[in-house]
Amino acid sequence: MVLNDIEKLLEKYENGETSLKEEQRLKHYFVNETVAPHLEMYKPMFEYFVVSQQEQYTKAVPLKTRSKFNYKWLSVAAIAVIMLGVYFGAINTSDNLGTINDPEIAFNEVSKSLEMISKSFNKGANTIGYLNEVSKGASTLGYLNEIENATSIIFKN
Incomplete structure (x- = not known):
């Protein structure tokens, strides 16, 4: 009878x-x-269940979070390096500032320099193009605040 019940x-x-x-x-x-x-064939399975039910996790769980990199100090260090460069650059200047007497040659040199600066600036501007998407997301958050204000007015009254 017991065997039939077990089956x-x-x-x-x-x-x-x-x-x-x-x-x-x-x-x-x-x-x-x-x-x-x-x-x-069922005996090992049920024996495993009994043994695994008695197991306990004994290792310590780390609760300390990883420290995040502080970008504020990076900007402070960059400003300090730039200031030192400007200071030591000003000390080592001489009277010869590279003045060009011929206006046409001077114009060509200035054009080359401005073109190089423009290329570098455009490359940098292209890499931060994703910031426009961030501002779009921020503007949608403004709409959410308006909706929240409206619902709070409705539910308070």
Whole structure:
């Protein structure tokens, strides 16, 4: 009679229809009693469930978060380097500032320099083009604030 009940419980267990009490009964049968030969294949599975139920996690869980890089100090350091460069550059200047007497040559040199600066500036401006998307997102947040104000007025009254 017990064997028939166990077989019915196993069938329910395989279909996912057992209750917790029925599963406990199956575990008890397969761990404590002698098992019928045709049900021996279930014994290691239920023994594993009993053993794994008693396991405990003993390692410490780290709760400390990683420190984030502070970009404010990076900007302060960059300003300090620029200031030192300007200071030491001003000390080492001489009276010959590279003055060009011929206006046409001077114009050509200035044009070359401005073209080089323009190319560098355009390259840098292209790399920060994604900031426009950020400003679009910020403007939609403004709309959300207006909606929130309107709903708060409606629900307060």
